[in-house]
Amino acid sequence: MNGRTIRIIGIDPGLRRTGWGVVESDGVRLVYVASGVITPPTDDDLAYRLSALFDGITGIIQSFSPSEAAVEETFVNENPRSTLKLGQARGAVLLAPARLGLRVAEYTPNLIKKSVAGTGHAEKRQIQAMIAFLLPKATFESADEADALAIAITHAHHRVSRARAAALRPLKAV
Numbered sequence: 001m002n003g004r005t006i007r008i009i010g011i012d013p014g015l016r017r018t019g020w021g022v023v024e025s026d027g028v029r030l031v032y033v034a035s036g037v038i039t040p041p042t043d044d045d046l047a048y049r050l051s052a053l054f055d056g057i058t059g060i061i062q063s064f065s066p067s068e069a070a071v072e073e074t075f076v077n078e079n080p081r082s083t084l085k086l087g088q089a090r091g092a093v094l095l096a097p098a099r100l101g102l103r104v105a106e107y108t109p110n111l112i113k114k115s116v117a118g119t120g121h122a123e124k125r126q127i128q129a130m131i132a133f134l135l136p137k138a139t140f141e142s143a144d145e146a147d148a149l150a151i152a153i154t155h156a157h158h159r160v161s162r163a164r165a166a167a168l169r170p171l172k173a174v
Contacts, residue, residue, distance in 0.1 A: 004026055004027065005024050005025065005026045006024065006025055006026075006067050006068060006156075006159075007022060007023070007024050007033065007064065007065060007066040007067050007068075008022065008023055008024075008025060008066055008067070008068050008069070008070060008152045008155050008156055008159075009021070009022050009060065009061060009064065009066040009068075009069045009070070009097065009102075009152060010022075010023070010069075010070050010071075010148040010149055010150065010151030010152030010153070010154075010155065011057065011069065011070070011071045011072070011093050011097075011148055011151065012072050012144050012147040012148040012151060013053075013071060013072065013074075013086065013089045013090045013092075013093045014086065014089055014144065015040070015046075015049060015050075015053075015085050015086065015088070015089040016039065016040075016042060017037050017038070017039055017142070017144045018037065018038040018039075018053055018056070018057070018089065018093060018144070019035070019036075019037050019142065019143075019144030019145045019146075019147050019148035020035060020036055020037070020038065020057065020060055020145075020148045021034070021035035021138075021140070021145060021146075021148035021149035021150075021151070021152050022034045022035065022060075022064045022066055022152065023135065023149065023152045023153060023156060025156035027160070030134055030135060030153060030156060031135075031137075032135040032136075032137045032138040032139075032149070033064060034064060035138065035139075035140050035145040035148060035149055036060070036145060037141075037142055037144050037145055038052070038053055038056035038057070038060075040052035040053055040056075046085070046088070050088055050089065050091075050092040051092075053089055053092040053093055053096075054092040054093070054095060054096050057092075057093050057096035057097065058096045058099070058100065061096065061097055061100050061102065062100070066097075066102065067102065067103075068102055068103045068104075068105070068155065068159065069097035069102045069103070069104045069105070070104070070105045070106070070107060070151045070152055070154065070155035071090065071093060071094055071104060071105070071106050071107075071151065072106070072107060072108075072109060072112060072147070072151050073106045073107060073108050073109070074086055074087050074090055075108075075109055094106075105155050105158075105159065107151060107154050107155065107158070111154060111158075112147075112150050112151055112154045113126075113127065113150075115150075115153065115154040115157050115158070116130045116131070116134070116150045116153055116154065117130045124143045124146075124147075127143075127146055127147065127150050128140075128143065128146040130150075131146045131149050131150060131153075134153060135149060135153075
């Protein structure tokens with residue numbers, strides 16, 4: 001990889017299991033760095049579980065020093081209580097990279113699936129197979145890790161067009 005390599009952390013938020021994956025991209029090639037899952041104690045109160053997610057993501061960012069972060073956007077469940085809890089977990093994992101000064105992008109589940117598998121309605125096993133193909137050195141043991149790596153890959157593919165779009169937006173008057 002050349003001197004323009006960027007390290008990206010992808011985060012698949014969840015209150016029970018939050019997947020994370022770190023990749024490097026030079027705009028052409030992708031390299032697997034690391035991945036894992038944060039599992040807060042399920043018997044803790046919500047505030048402490050959210051704190052565990054925040055601390056976990058903060059520690060991972062400090063360990064692997066990514067330059068940018070990408071997080072999956074929330075989808076709406078039929079159960080409003082579950083949706084609210086997922087939103088709170090997303091808040092904790094969005095805050096961690098922001099507090100450490102990283103640019104944070106968000107992507108819809110369908111865009112992530114389309115970017116990695118070619119279809120917005122790909123199944124979990126298709127995503128895992130494509131991650132294994134795109135990152136042959138990746139060692140992931142769960143769908144949460146594979147999803148987080150897919151989020152990082154999506155950001156690697158879309159970050160340049162997002163930066164161009166941001167640069168073209170008119171400045172807001174103060």
